Each structure stands twice: as C-alpha cells, then as structure tokens.
Amino acid sequence: MATIYEVSALAGVSLSSVSRVLNDHEHVSKKTKEKVVAAMNELNYRPNTIARSLASNRSNSVGVLVSELHGPFFGAMLSSVELELRKAGKHAVITAGHSDEESEINGLDFLIDRKCDALILLVDAISDDYLIKLSKGNTPFVILNRNISEISDHCFYLDNELGGYLAAKYLIEQGHKEIAYISGPLTKQDSTERLTGHKKALAEANISFKESLLYEGDYLTKSGRDGINYLIKHKTTFTAVACSNDEMASGAMRGARDHKWLIPEQCSFIGFDNAFFTEYLYPQLTTINFPVNDMAKMSTQWILKNVYKQKELDIINMFIPELIERQSVKKN
Amino acid sequence: MATIYEVSALAGVSLSSVSRVLNDHEHVSKKTKEKVVAAMNELNYRPNTIARSLASNRSNSVGVLVSELHGPFFGAMLSSVELELRKAGKHAVITAGHSDEESEINGLDFLIDRKCDALILLVDAISDDYLIKLSKGNTPFVILNRNISEISDHCFYLDNELGGYLAAKYLIEQGHKEIAYISGPLTKQDSTERLTGHKKALAEANISFKESLLYEGDYLTKSGRDGINYLIKHKTTFTAVACSNDEMASGAMRGARDHKWLIPEQCSFIGFDNAFFTEYLYPQLTTINFPVNDMAKMSTQWILKNVYKQKELDIINMFIPELIERQSVKKN
DNA sequence: ATTCAATATGGAAGCGCTTCCAGTTTATTT
DNA sequence: AAATAAACTGGAAGCGCTTCCATATTGAAT
Structure with missing residues (x-):
C-alpha cells in the first residue's frame, strides 16, 4: 500500500x-x-484514514448510536439517517446500545474514541444527566426522539402528547366512550407523553380515565397481545383500544382475534408511528404518523450546519404528528 | 485527555x-x-483507539456491510450479528451499501480503510469476481446469504432450493394444483434457487409449471400486491400463491383482500423467511423458516476462530429451512 | 528596477501508541 | 558460588499523516 x-x-x-x-x-x-x-x-x-484521524483529530464520519438495530421504527430511522449522511458525503458508523445503560455508554465511548466528528443518538437508557454532561465535551451530538430541556436545541422529537391526543380524539369522534389504552414502558418519556395526550382528550370530552383500562406494555408486538388478554381476563369492557405504537396494535389485534373478535366491528384499534407495515395489516391500521424521515433529515442538517459549517439552515426541533385514517376503527 | x-x-x-x-x-x-x-x-x-490502530494495524472491531439497514430480514440479521460480536467482546462497525455496486464497494473500502480485523458482508450488488479478488487481500471476511463456489468456505447460506421445494410440496399436499408464484428479483441467487425448488416440487407431482403464473417481484411488500393484481388482470386462475419472502406474501394478501377474496378460503398463501411479523398477520402466515440467528452466530464463530484464534469450532456453511405451518393455507 | 504582499513550497515536529532489540534483574540448576 | 535460563524493563524507531513555521517564488504596484 x-x-x-x-x-x-x-x-x-x-x-x-x-x-x-x-x-x-x-x-x-x-x-x-x-x-x-x-x-x-x-x-x-x-x-490511510487512521493516520489522518490521528494527526488531525477528525474523521469525516458521524457516529450513530441506536438502542436497537431492528424493528420498524428503529430500522426506518437508522436507514433514513444513514441515507441523509451519505447524501452529504459523510460516512455513518453505526453501533447499538441495546437499551442497557452500560452498553449504551460503552457504544458512546466507542464512537467518541473513534473520533467521530459528531454523533446521532437514539437511545433511552442513558440518563439525562449523563447527556447534559456529555454536551460539555468535545464531540457535538444530537438526540432523536427525546427532549431534554437543558439541551433542547440538540434534541429532535415528536409532539407525543399531541399524537396521543389526536388518536383519542378521533376515537371519541367516532362515538367511542370506553377506550382501553396499551402504553409503552411508562419509564420512557414518549410513552408517558402519549398517555398524557390520551387523557387530555378524554377529559375534554368529559370521559373519565379508568386505570383498569390501562395496560403497560413494552412496545414489542407480543405485549399488545398480552395487553388484550389482560384486559379480557379482568373483565373490562371497551369498544376501542388505543396503542402507544403500531407493533403493539398489531399484537393486540392478534390477541383479539384469538378470542374470535371481529375487527373493527366488535372492537376498534388505533396505533402510533405509521410504520410501513400498518398498511398491510388486516384491517389496515388507523394510526398516527411519525415523520421519521423528516426528523432524520433535520438532524443531519443540524450536523452539517453546526459541525461541518456547510449551510445556513433553519432548524426545527419539534415535529408534528398526524392522524392517518384507515380501516381499523369503526363508527360506534 | x-x-x-x-x-x-x-x-x-x-x-x-x-x-x-x-x-x-x-x-x-x-x-x-x-x-x-x-x-x-x-x-x-x-x-486512544486511533493511535493503537495506526501503530498495530489492528482495531478489535469487525466491519458489517449490509445492503439495507431496514426491513425484517436485514434488521434481524444485523441485530443478531451485532449481538454475537458483542458477546465475544468485539465491536461492530456497521455501514450500508444500498444494493448499489458503487456504494457497496465504497462501504467496503471504508471498512477496510478503518482497519477492521474482519468483515461480515450481506450484500448483493458486488460481483462474485470482486469478492473472489478481495479474498486474496489482507482483510478476512465472510459472506452471508450467498454462495460463491470459489470461496464457499467463506460463505454462509440457506438451502434455498430446499426451501422453495418445501413450500410447494406442502401446498401440493394440501391439494393445490394451480399455484401462482411471486418471486424476488430473478437476478438474485436466492430468488432463482427458491424458484428452482418450487419447480422441482411441481415436477415431482407431475404438475406443469406455467409461466403465466409467475410474477417477478422485488422482495418489497408492494410488489406482492402488484403481483396479485397482475395475475388477476391476466385472468389466470390459481388456488394458492407461493411467495419468495414474507413481505411479498403480506402484500399479496393485502392485494387479494382488495378484491374481496377470503383468505385462506378462496386463496391460500405461503411465505418465506419466517419474519417476526408473520405471526401477527391475519391469517397467521404459513412460511419457511430461515434460521437467521444461527447463521449470524456461525459467521461470528468463523471470525473468532479464523481471525481471533479463539476457539476450535466446527463450521457449518449451509443452513436448512423448515416449514412453519400456520393458518394461511387451507386444504383444497 | 525596486518594494511589498500574496502565493507557493519544503522541513520538521508531533499525534499516541506498538514493538523490536538490547540490557538488566531474578530465579533455577548444578 | 558460578552458570544459565527465564522473566522483566527501557530505549528508540516508526505507523502515515497534518500542520506550523520559515523560506522561496511570483506578480502587481510604485
């Protein structure tokens, strides 16, 4: 060589x-x-890129740390971020954190040690404090799907509360009054915000929120199914169920069908995220759109602007969810 | 520092x-x-990892190049590979090739330049010749889901022909004689092999393969739907459709449903891969299992053995598909 | 022609580590 | 106690590049 x-x-x-x-x-x-x-x-x-990095302390690459590598949401986000970086002529170095604090910090160190010029973080196990401290270090970064008020200009996130609100409001408009809710882990910011929005819509319509109609899932498909089974076992009644993401909605529908329920005739379902597969479920899932691509694009623009000094661009930190009406909710 | x-x-x-x-x-x-x-x-x-790499020409990391970052198959494979490497104390540096030869080679160079100790490749645009030449270079690598005979000991792949055969045979056993086939891109090895297996099963049962019942898709969900529309438009008749992957099967079911078909009463469907979501489709999809995790594990074992000289392990290069019987096929 | 600034080039130090070689110390054997 | 091997330690070169500084060249302006 x-x-x-x-x-x-x-x-x-x-x-x-x-x-x-x-x-x-x-x-x-x-x-x-x-x-x-x-x-x-x-x-x-x-x-020799290594020698260049050593001498210059730069690398022309951006580190991407995600808590999971698979799943519709992470997959789409990862793919979109990589594509945007590639368009800008930057290489993405991707690594995974597995939603475990130690692993995530380990991944973070790995990327920092490799002299990435900037980082894109889609993690949930690392604490706010740690990230705030990190923001005082030398490696610039952005955070996706999370808002930490002390460093909110580094954060790109959805108005989750609005999303939860929109979903519930739609169900109410369709005549539903008894609405079950399958949430994500309530330790996670996005989960609680979505639930808050849900409650807000109920309150506006003078419907009281019942704890018995809430099941805390984990965002994975199976927990949607578990949620339905739990609700049925506890003899609750409801005509619709709102889920904190599409995978759980899909699992919930599967669970309902195991009990021979007709969807949406006997029970309506609404999801969250508008993952690509929702269009292929039966019935096609009504859901809330999460503008994954827009967020990915914006985060790389932030980096191009602030790290590579490329363009002067307007940065938007908060994104707006929208209702996607399909066929899993019927008028009651 | x-x-x-x-x-x-x-x-x-x-x-x-x-x-x-x-x-x-x-x-x-x-x-x-x-x-x-x-x-x-x-x-x-x-x-300082960079300095260490420069001085030692090693990096304690393994490069992973995939053609796509998202999708159930790639996502699962990526995640599984990363997990296995992590268990072995090696870091994965992941990058994407987007099924485009130039981008894939670019990604390859990126990883080699970064002095990855070894590479795991899940790509389809780079030519066999290029990879054969690469095998004479200094960076050891394995290839997933592809078999290049000249370097087959570096390759880990499924017996795709057997998979295609198993699917068709099952449909035939269930009394189906007119079977449509929605394939992946026939430029890709796995696609053609699966189709070959399909034809073999038909031949064994003395059923002639009809070109008119074949639609060439692209492995994406939408093309399954397009396939069904194409078949219907051309007034073909069939009682079952075999798809070259689960996503297309899911799209095909959606397409069939758009025409008010009852599944599986009016038409049966079988997929390929056993992606996680197949269990949550309605009806639950009968499919062929692709042992993604086993393949991921084996490929990292190859690396631990041949690159890091860690253990003396038996290496298996070809994996065996199996039928997963669920509810999308009815007896005819 | 002379001056001065702008432009172009080379030399050399240094980024933080690994690794070879040679030399020193310690333990083992007789 | 002497001889030998083994274990340990330090020095120095070098991995392939960037970057600062000094010097050389060019061109424009007087």
Missing part, C-alpha cells in the same frame, strides 16, 4: 504538498496538483 | 511497560502492573 511518502517522491514534491492536495488546500499551484494527482493514480494511492 | 506518556511518568515506569499492561502482555511483574493500573485510574486514562 503506497504512502504519501512514495507519492511525494514520484511527484518530486514535498510531503506537505501532497498533503495539501489531499486536503484540497488553497495555495497549491495547478502544476504541483497535477503532478501529485498523476503520481497518486500511478501508485493507486489510498489515504 | 491523558496519554500513555503521562501514565508512565506517574507510575514511574517506561512507555513500553504501560503499553504492555494495556495489552495484557505476559512478562509484566505484578508490581509494575499495579502501579500502572493505579496511575491509569488516577489520571482517568482512556487509550
């Missing part, structure tokens, strides 16, 4: 000059540049 | 000694080791 040294020898110029053309510096004469480029081609030269 | 130099000064030993304890070398006295560790703790020392 040829080095910058061999290139300089072949081109008959100094190391510094080669380095300059490599980095697109100003103040390099056309002639030297041509000589160097020719030499590079002849030697099939490829710069 | 403290360096090895400061540690050596504080501990009163040489740079080399510090490096030795850092790398768990033999021949370091207990006393020196203790002094060094104490100094490291006091200074809150964190090794």
Whole structure:
C-alpha cells in the first residue's frame, strides 16, 4: 500500500504538498496538483484514514448510536439517517446500545474514541444527566426522539402528547366512550407523553380515565397481545383500544382475534408511528404518523450546519404528528 | 485527555511497560502492573483507539456491510450479528451499501480503510469476481446469504432450493394444483434457487409449471400486491400463491383482500423467511423458516476462530429451512 | 528596477501508541 | 558460588499523516 511518502517522491514534491492536495488546500499551484494527482493514480494511492484521524483529530464520519438495530421504527430511522449522511458525503458508523445503560455508554465511548466528528443518538437508557454532561465535551451530538430541556436545541422529537391526543380524539369522534389504552414502558418519556395526550382528550370530552383500562406494555408486538388478554381476563369492557405504537396494535389485534373478535366491528384499534407495515395489516391500521424521515433529515442538517459549517439552515426541533385514517376503527 | 506518556511518568515506569499492561502482555511483574493500573485510574486514562490502530494495524472491531439497514430480514440479521460480536467482546462497525455496486464497494473500502480485523458482508450488488479478488487481500471476511463456489468456505447460506421445494410440496399436499408464484428479483441467487425448488416440487407431482403464473417481484411488500393484481388482470386462475419472502406474501394478501377474496378460503398463501411479523398477520402466515440467528452466530464463530484464534469450532456453511405451518393455507 | 504582499513550497515536529532489540534483574540448576 | 535460563524493563524507531513555521517564488504596484 503506497504512502504519501512514495507519492511525494514520484511527484518530486514535498510531503506537505501532497498533503495539501489531499486536503484540497488553497495555495497549491495547478502544476504541483497535477503532478501529485498523476503520481497518486500511478501508485493507486489510498489515504490511510487512521493516520489522518490521528494527526488531525477528525474523521469525516458521524457516529450513530441506536438502542436497537431492528424493528420498524428503529430500522426506518437508522436507514433514513444513514441515507441523509451519505447524501452529504459523510460516512455513518453505526453501533447499538441495546437499551442497557452500560452498553449504551460503552457504544458512546466507542464512537467518541473513534473520533467521530459528531454523533446521532437514539437511545433511552442513558440518563439525562449523563447527556447534559456529555454536551460539555468535545464531540457535538444530537438526540432523536427525546427532549431534554437543558439541551433542547440538540434534541429532535415528536409532539407525543399531541399524537396521543389526536388518536383519542378521533376515537371519541367516532362515538367511542370506553377506550382501553396499551402504553409503552411508562419509564420512557414518549410513552408517558402519549398517555398524557390520551387523557387530555378524554377529559375534554368529559370521559373519565379508568386505570383498569390501562395496560403497560413494552412496545414489542407480543405485549399488545398480552395487553388484550389482560384486559379480557379482568373483565373490562371497551369498544376501542388505543396503542402507544403500531407493533403493539398489531399484537393486540392478534390477541383479539384469538378470542374470535371481529375487527373493527366488535372492537376498534388505533396505533402510533405509521410504520410501513400498518398498511398491510388486516384491517389496515388507523394510526398516527411519525415523520421519521423528516426528523432524520433535520438532524443531519443540524450536523452539517453546526459541525461541518456547510449551510445556513433553519432548524426545527419539534415535529408534528398526524392522524392517518384507515380501516381499523369503526363508527360506534 | 491523558496519554500513555503521562501514565508512565506517574507510575514511574517506561512507555513500553504501560503499553504492555494495556495489552495484557505476559512478562509484566505484578508490581509494575499495579502501579500502572493505579496511575491509569488516577489520571482517568482512556487509550486512544486511533493511535493503537495506526501503530498495530489492528482495531478489535469487525466491519458489517449490509445492503439495507431496514426491513425484517436485514434488521434481524444485523441485530443478531451485532449481538454475537458483542458477546465475544468485539465491536461492530456497521455501514450500508444500498444494493448499489458503487456504494457497496465504497462501504467496503471504508471498512477496510478503518482497519477492521474482519468483515461480515450481506450484500448483493458486488460481483462474485470482486469478492473472489478481495479474498486474496489482507482483510478476512465472510459472506452471508450467498454462495460463491470459489470461496464457499467463506460463505454462509440457506438451502434455498430446499426451501422453495418445501413450500410447494406442502401446498401440493394440501391439494393445490394451480399455484401462482411471486418471486424476488430473478437476478438474485436466492430468488432463482427458491424458484428452482418450487419447480422441482411441481415436477415431482407431475404438475406443469406455467409461466403465466409467475410474477417477478422485488422482495418489497408492494410488489406482492402488484403481483396479485397482475395475475388477476391476466385472468389466470390459481388456488394458492407461493411467495419468495414474507413481505411479498403480506402484500399479496393485502392485494387479494382488495378484491374481496377470503383468505385462506378462496386463496391460500405461503411465505418465506419466517419474519417476526408473520405471526401477527391475519391469517397467521404459513412460511419457511430461515434460521437467521444461527447463521449470524456461525459467521461470528468463523471470525473468532479464523481471525481471533479463539476457539476450535466446527463450521457449518449451509443452513436448512423448515416449514412453519400456520393458518394461511387451507386444504383444497 | 525596486518594494511589498500574496502565493507557493519544503522541513520538521508531533499525534499516541506498538514493538523490536538490547540490557538488566531474578530465579533455577548444578 | 558460578552458570544459565527465564522473566522483566527501557530505549528508540516508526505507523502515515497534518500542520506550523520559515523560506522561496511570483506578480502587481510604485
């Protein structure tokens, strides 16, 4: 593997000059540049990224840390973020945290140690305090799907409360009064916010919120099914169930069907996120849209602006959910 | 940020000694080791991974290149690979190739330039020749879901033909004779192999394969729906449809339902992969299991054995698909 | 022609670590 | 106690690049 040294020898110029053309510096004469480029081609030269990082303390790459690598929401977000970075000519270095504080911090250190120019974090186990402290460090970062007020300009998030509100309001407008709710883990910010929105809509319609109609799931498909079974076992009655994400809604529908319920005739369902598969469920799932791509795009714009000083762009931190009306809710 | 130099000064030993304890070398006295560790703790020392890579030409990380970051199959594989590596104390550096040859090669170079100790490749745009040439280079790698005979010991793949065969055979056993087939892109190895297996089962049962009942999809959900529409538009008749993956099966069911067909009463469906969501479709999808986790585990074992010389393990390159019987196929 | 600034180039130090070699100390054997 | 091997330690070069500083060259302005 040829080095910058061999290139300089072949081109008959100094190391510094080669380095300059490599980095697109100003103040390099056309002639030297041509000589160097020719030499590079002849030697099939490829710069050693590691050496560059060590000497310059930069890497031209952005670290992405996600709590999970799979699942419709994380998958879509990951994919979208990577695509946006790629468009901007930056490489994404992706790693996973598994929603475990130690692993997440470990992943964070890994990316920082690798001298990523910036980080994109989609994590939930690392504490607010830790992130606030991190913001005083040298590696700039943004946080997705989470709002920490002390550093909210680094955060990109959905108006979850509005989303929860919209879902419940729609069910109420369709004539439902007894509405069960399957939430995500109530230790997580987005879960509690969505539930708050739900309650707000009920209150506005003078419907009292019943604890007995609440089941705390974990955002995974299975817990939707568990939720339905729990509600049925406890002999609660309801005509609709709102779920804190689409996967649980899908699980809940499966659970309802195990009990021979007709959907939506006997029970309506509404999800959250508008994951790609919701359109392919039967019946097609009515849900709340989470503008994943917009958020991904905005977060990379923040980085291009603040880290790479590329463009002067307006940054929006909060995104607005919207109702997607399909066929899983019937008029009551 | 403290360096090895400061540690050596504080501990009163040489740079080399510090490096030795850092790398768990033999021949370091207990006393020196203790002094060094104490100094490291006091200074809150964190090794600079970049510098280590430059000096040693290693990185203690494994590069993972996938064509897509999302989707049930890629997501599951990615997640599983990462988990196995993590268990083995290796870090995964993940990047995406977007099924485009230039991007994939670009991603490959990125990982090689970053001195990954080994690579795990789940790509389909890079040519066999390129990979064969790559196998003569310095970075060891394995290839998932693809078999290149010249380097088949680096390859981990499913017996796709058997899978296709199993699916068709099951449909035939259930009394189906007119079976439509929605394939993946026929430029891809797995697609054609699955189709070959399908044809083989038909032939064994003396059922002739009709070109008119074949639709070439692209493995995405939408193309399953398109396939059904195409088949209906061309006035073909069939009582079952076999799909080359679960997403297309899900799309096909949706398409059938758009035409008010009852599933499985009027038409049976079978998928491929046994993606997590198939259990939550309605009706639950009968499909062929792809042992994603086993493959992921085996590929990291190959790396632990061949690159990190950790264990002496048996390596299996070909995996066996199995029928998962659920409710989307009825007796005819 | 002379001056001065702008532009272009080379030299050399240094980024933080690994690793080879040589030298020193300790333990083991006779 | 001497001889030998084994265990341990330090010095120094070097991984491939960037970047600061100093010097050389060019061109424009007087």
